[in-house]
Amino acid sequence: MRQKPLHSLTKRRDFKAVFNEGVSSSSSFLVIYAKPNEFSFSRLGLAVSRKIGNAVLRNRIRRLLREAVRECVKDMAEHYDFVIIARKESAEGTLKMFISSIEKFIQKLYHAKNSTIIHSRL
Numbered sequence: 001m002r003q004k005p006l007h008s009l010t011k012r013r014d015f016k017a018v019f020n021e022g023v024s025s026s027s028s029f030l031v032i033y034a035k036p037n038e039f040s041f042s043r044l045g046l047a048v049s050r051k052i053g054n055a056v057l058r059n060r061i062r063r064l065l066r067e068a069v070r071e072c073v074k075d076m077a078e079h080y081d082f083v084i085i086a087r088k089e090s091a092e093g094t095l096k097m098f099i100s101s102i103e104k105f106i107q108k109l110y111h112a113k114n115s116t117i118i119h120s121r122l
Contacts, residue, residue: 006066009045009081018045018083025108027101029093030065031085034109042073045083053091061086061093068098072106080109 009015022035037043046065048058065084073080090098 006070007039007041007043009043009083014043014081015045015083018081022081022083023109023112025105026087027104029087029090029097030101031087032102032105033083033085034080034105037079037081039079042069042076042079043081044069045081047083047085048090049086049088052086052088057091061090064093064095064098068095068102071099072102076106 009018018033018035022033024031024033026032044066046062048061048065050058052058052061065086069082069084073082084102
């Protein structure tokens with residue numbers, strides 16, 4: 001059964017909003033930014049530089065990242081705009097490694113959100 005495709009961030013202003021207003025985290029493979037959105041779905045923007053490798057490798061990384069995000073956000077109650085920047089080391093990355101990095105980021109995202117809610121009530 002085919003999964004629904006992810007919605008994409010396409011406009012420059014959407015990317016800028018995520019960079020300027022969102023939270024970020026990095027791992028050895030990825031730099032991830034996220035910002036809550038007002039839609040009923042999450043959106044994804046990817047940046048995979050030519051420095052990483054040839055077109056075949058870059059497209060493979062994009063496919064793996066889309067699948068990893070699809071896997072990680074399918075059960076999320078809230079919706080976000082994500083921007084993921086692949087680092088050079090992501091050329092050796094696997095789907096499992098990407099999922100792990102994104103799940104750690106999402107946990108950090110929820111922790112940061114909950115801690116700001118708690119602090120604003122005090």
